[in-house]
Amino acid sequence: MGQKYLQRFVYAEGVTKPALDEAWGQGFKAFARSGNWGDVDSGIVHHQTYGTGWGGYALIEVEDPEAFGRYQMFHNQTYGHVVHVTFEPLWDMDRAFEATIRELK
DSSP states (O other), X not given: OOEEEEEEEEEOTTOOHHHHHHHHHHHHHHHHHHSSTTOOXXXXXXXXXXXXXXXXXXXXXXXXXXXXXXXXXXXXXXXXXXXXXXXXXXXXXXXXXXXXXXXXX
């Protein structure tokens, strides 16, 4: 199992609809080719995308640091002018505190 990340994307202020539509079009093509928004054919596992009114989140699992670098680069080159993207590493708090919670029962 790789490192899970919550990828956050926020639409940039002042972005035009045509620019956003073009970026989404490129994203849909990348996803169709690779199964993820970063157009990386291996080393990244996409689990889910969640949309909001201001952007959204994608839950990914990184199995290869080089693939993650390519994934990030694709985002910067393809979407960087329309969204702000951040990546937050996640860890399983339920598992980490399982023994503590069990002992409190």
